[in-house]
Amino acid sequence: MRLLQSLQPYAVRVGYHVRHPTRRGVLIAIAALPCLLVGYTLILIPFTPGIRDIRRAKVDRPAQVLSVDGKPIAEFRxxxxxxxxxxxxxxxxxxxxxxxxxxxxxxxxxxxxxxxxxxxxxxxxxxxxxxxxxxxxxxxxxxxxxxxxxxxxxxxxxxxxxxxxxxxxxxxxxxxxxxxxxxxxxxxxxxxxxxxxxxxxxxxxxxxxxxxxxxxxxxxxxxxxxxxxxxxxxxxxxxxxxxxxxxxxxxxxxxxxxxxxRPLRIDFERQTEAPGPAPHFAQQLRKWLIGWADRNDYNIYSDGLVVHTTIDSRLQTMATQALTRQANQLQGIADANWSARGGWRDNTVLVQAFVRESAEYRNAVAGGEAPEAAMKRLFADKPFMQNLRETKTRLQAGFLAIDPRTGEIRAWVGSRDFTTDPFDHVQQARRQPGSTFKPFVYGAAFVKGRKPDDTIVDQPVEIPLAGGEIWRPSDDTAPTNKPMKLSDALAQSRNTVTAQLMQDVGPSRVVGLARAMGVRESRLDAVPSLALGTSPVSLKEMVAAYGTIADGGEYREPTMVTEITNGDGEVLATFSPARPERALSEADDYTLLDTMRGVVNRGTGNAIRTRFGIRADVAGKTGTTQNNTDGWFILMQSQLVAGAWVGFNDSRITLRSDYWGQGAHSALPIVGDVFSRALRARVIDGNAKFEAPDNHHWYSDLWTRASDWVTGLFAKKPEPRQKAQVKRQASAPAPANETGAQKAANPANASAPTPDTASGPLPVPIASAVLAQPDDASPASTPAPHGTTIPGVPGEWNGPGGVPPGTSMPSAPTGGVILSPPVPSQNPPQNPQVSPAPAPAQ
Structure with missing residues (x-):
């Protein structure tokens, strides 16, 4: 207050001079303006680009992106x-x-x-x-x-x-x-x-x-x-x-x-940059590199950075070619099924929905045209309708391969053609994974103490949901009403058994395990139907999670870069593989892995053996969602894990084929093609095997010796002849016709489980396997190793399921596991892209 009072006389004087300017005052004011302008200019100098920035801006040295084998992938301009x-x-x-x-x-x-x-x-x-x-x-x-x-x-x-x-x-x-x-x-x-x-x-x-x-x-x-x-x-x-x-x-x-x-004589042609061999990978890398450069005071466009990535150019080429071949083949099937005189004409309601969602229709209505008139006009516009049909029925696919030992990404194909389809189906897309999600259910069961030889009755299942609904998962073949081993249920992808196992384990445990193994970005709803993969996830998450299985139960975050250097080769930064995070114990993880070998050896993924002749130690899982909307397949080998997804951008469009729509026939051939070529080119070692966990400890030997010594003090010494008999029995070889699964079950072999791939079928010639072998080999028609009789394995698609809200629940099923109380949840809507559907997914 005193300060204001002291300043008041000065304010009065200034106000007086402003109202009554003198000649001297005007001259001082005019002279002060340039001074103020110069002073303000001096203040702005630090806020303008510096000399170093100007020199850098003139030099155009974009970042060079190289593969792990030194091949150029991209250039960031x-x-x-x-x-x-x-x-x-x-x-x-x-x-x-x-x-x-x-x-x-x-x-x-x-x-x-x-x-x-x-x-x-x-x-x-x-x-x-x-x-x-x-x-x-x-x-x-x-x-x-x-x-x-x-x-x-x-x-x-x-x-x-x-x-x-x-x-x-x-x-x-x-x-x-x-x-x-x-x-x-x-x-x-x-x-x-x-x-x-x-x-x-x-x-x-x-x-x-x-x-x-x-x-x-x-x-x-x-x-x-x-x-x-x-x-x-x-x-x-x-x-x-x-x-x-x-x-x-x-x-x-x-x-x-x-x-x-003279006229203008324009010869217009839009210039496009070459997409490069791994454009979707480069797109994700650019985003990451910009952040790194900003934090470390570099410019990716002018500092001549050289980025050494984890991509293997050989695998990238194989993946791109395999995806293109398979997608082109399936596109022919889609075109036939969705021709103007076929499925497109037969789905009038769906086509009308597509027209109403088009920009042309919305602009017409916004411009004042009546909706009915706009619809009629667009339906009569043949070029518009043809373009709409070709756009909606264009089949898409994605592929990702990583090294499970390090988490390094080896190949990334986000779509059929980056120029036409820039949307990335590896990281951006979220689709229902179907049965490829089942390993999380079985893994949680093994953690809880279940064994692959445990049985659950393959019977009809009814699970009450919130809102009075009842979920009835089903398979494409009738239940056998007989006990089925968990190992067989996963190999044959039985929905009824998996749903019962989910009830025994609990959805929350499954969600927690899936998160720990690598599904960390997508939302997972802890509902019973999650067992069949009803929560949309990305292909990258699923392949990373399978990499956890292949690496002994340790999750490693996928990585893209190993080091960054300048143009002179000086190392600016190095990036080690991500720190491993334990998600499963080694024992439980190997149990799950060994169980998933059965999918390839005798289950829904046996085309890996019969069609592509792959004899390596591999395990995997197929997946097909309701109505054959999404096809999945992920294959694991100790040095490489690869997965593929096949479908359409709009989930309302499907291949309209119960055969080609299955993941075993849509996505598996992409992965099988890449693996077979990678093995022939020795990009990965075909002799590499998954190692069983070593449960042997020093104290176990000490305890065994002490027990033998104590037992020997009181045991009656056997006759010499009996000694010889005992010795011969201990060294007796396994039966010649013993299969890998039987060897694993044999107590004599329990200390060193033998991969059941060793007894797989002999490889067929690659050329005939890839080019001549029809893609119709089913598990039911394929003989098991060494003549073992295996019951027929049904296909994966299960048809629609679920009932309207309010349907009463019949008496509880008998046999199998005891169902735990239902998990409260909202009624999942029918749209598979929004939240889990109550219908079964395979």
């Missing part, structure tokens, strides 16, 4: 630009630019005070004009975030300061070269070289004076003077540029009239 030197640019371009944008370019030092003052006078008089020099425009183009584009005094001062710095660092030719290589020209074309290719299909050094004037004319307003969309405006602007060239002596006046009569 800030835009679709190709830097060319000034001598490789037509002189017509330079003359047109200087005459139009900055005719005193060679006379000033970044700021043209005369032009700035003239522009200010015109602006005050109502005719707004720009006074920026080429150097100021370059500063604005290079540093839009630091300088901005708002029409304020602060922005103009920052622009002027940066222009002065640029002029102090670079020569005039260097400034022109940098400007011409950084200026935008629409359609993702940056720089004069890409502009020349985009609009005239030629290089920058071949541009004539008319073409040069057209491109320079666009700089005043790219969209407004776009020669493709607004040719009349572009023509007028081009003629203005030609007149400016005559005005400042860069063009003969006698040629002006003839040149202004």
């Amino acid at each position: 800030p835009s679709n630009r190709e830097w060319v030197s000034l001598k490789d640019v037509s002189p017509n371009v330079v003359k047109a630019l200087i005459s139009t944008e900055d005719h005193r370019f060679y006379e000033h030092h970044g700021i043209d005070l005369k032009r700035t003052a003239g522009a200010a006078l015109h602006t005050f008089s109502g005719d707004r004009q720009g006074g920026s020099t080429i150097t100021q425009q370059l500063a604005r183009n290079l540093y839009p975030d630091d300088i901005g584009r708002a029409p304020t005094l602060t922005r103009k001062l920052k622009e002027a300061i940066t222009a002065l710095k640029i002029e102090a660092l670079y020569t005039k030719p260097e400034i022109l070269e940098t400007y011409l290589n950084t200026v935008p020209f629409l359609y993702n074309a940056f720089g004069i070289e890409m502009a020349a290719r985009t609009y005239f299909d030629k290089s920058a050094d071949q541009l004539d004076v008319v073409e040069a004037a057209t491109l320079v004319g666009m700089l005043k307003g790219n969209s407004y003077y776009n020669p493709v969309i607004n040719p009349e405006r572009a023509l007028q602007r081009r003629n203005t540029v030609l007149a400016q060239m005559v005005k400042f002596g860069d063009l003969d006046a006698s040629k002006l009239a003839a040149l202004q009569k």
Whole structure:
């Protein structure tokens, strides 16, 4: 309060002088304005780009991305630009630019005070004009975030300061070269070289004076003077540029009239960057690398970084080719099933929904057209309907392979064609995994103490849900009403047995195990139907989780980069494999792994053996969701885990085939193709085996010896002949016809389980297996190893299930496990892409 009272006299005096200015006061005020402006300018200097940043911006050294075997994968450029030197640019371009944008370019030092003052006078008089020099425009183009584009005094001062710095660092030719290589020209074309290719299909050094004037004319307003969309405006602007060239002596006046009569002659072709061998992987890597570079003060576009990734170029090529081959084959089936006279015509209600969801329909209704009229018009538009059908029924697929020992990603194919289908079906897409989720249920059961030889009665199951619903999971064959081993239930992918096992284990335990093993980003609903994979997940999560199984129960986060160096080979950063996290004990994990071998050896995934002739120690699981919407297959080997998903972007579209829609026939061939080629090329070792956990401890030997010594004190010594008999029995070999599964069950072999792949069928010739073998081999028609009789294995699809809300529950089923009380949950809706459906999924 005292401070305000003391300042009051000064405020009164200032107010008096403002109301009654003197000549001296006016002169002081006028002199103070420049001082204030200079002071404010000095304050802004630290907030403008530094000298180091300007030097870096001129040098175009994009980050190079290499595979683990040294092959180039991608190059990270800030835009679709190709830097060319000034001598490789037509002189017509330079003359047109200087005459139009900055005719005193060679006379000033970044700021043209005369032009700035003239522009200010015109602006005050109502005719707004720009006074920026080429150097100021370059500063604005290079540093839009630091300088901005708002029409304020602060922005103009920052622009002027940066222009002065640029002029102090670079020569005039260097400034022109940098400007011409950084200026935008629409359609993702940056720089004069890409502009020349985009609009005239030629290089920058071949541009004539008319073409040069057209491109320079666009700089005043790219969209407004776009020669493709607004040719009349572009023509007028081009003629203005030609007149400016005559005005400042860069063009003969006698040629002006003839040149202004010439048409634009645009030869437009949008320029696209080559996607590279692993475009979806590179897209994810770019996001990660930008964050790393920002934290460590690097620029991925200009610092010449060399990123060494985990991708194996050989596996990447194999995966891309395998996915393309299988997708093309399945596309032919989809086209036949969804032809204009087939499934497309038979699903009128669905097609109407597609039309209503289209941009054309929404724009028509928003524009005032009646919905019925818009629908009728679009249905009559044959090109529109054909494009809609081809877009909706375009089959998609994704593939991912990792090294389970390190978590390093070896191959990543996000779609059939990155240019046409940029959406990534490995990390971005969330789809129901079907039966590929079942290993989490069986793994949780093994953790709880269950054994593969434990049995559950294969019988009809009814599980009450919240809201009065009853879930009735089913299989494509009738229940046998007989006890079935857990190992057989997983191999044959029995839904009824898995649902009962889920009730015994509890959904919460299954969710917890799935999280620990690698499904960490997607939402998992702890409901009974989760046992059949009703919660959408990503392919990356599932492959990572299977990598946990293949690596002895330890989860490793998937990684993309091993090290980053500069252009001189100096190491800037190294990245070790992710720290392992224990999700399953070694014993429980090996039990699960050994059980999943049965899927490949005698179950739904046996085409790996019969069709592709793979004899390596492998395990895996197929998956097919309701109505054959999604097909999955994931295969594990000690050095490689690979998975594939096949489906459509819109889950309402399916292959409409109970055979081809199954994961064993849609996704498995992609994985099988990659594995068979990788084994032949020795990218992975075909002799590598999963190692059983070593449960042998030093104290067990001590205890055994002590027990034998105590027993020997009181035991009656046997006759010598009996000794020999006992010795011969202990060394007796296993029966010649004993299968791998029997060996594992034999107590004599319990200390060293033998992979049951060792007794698998002999490999078929690769050429005939891949090219001639029909994709109709079913487990029921395939003989088991060494003539063992195996009951027929049904296909995976199970048909619809579930009943409307309010249906009463019959008496509880008898036999099998005792069902635990139902887990309260909301009634899952029918849309499989939103939340788990009550219907069974396989």
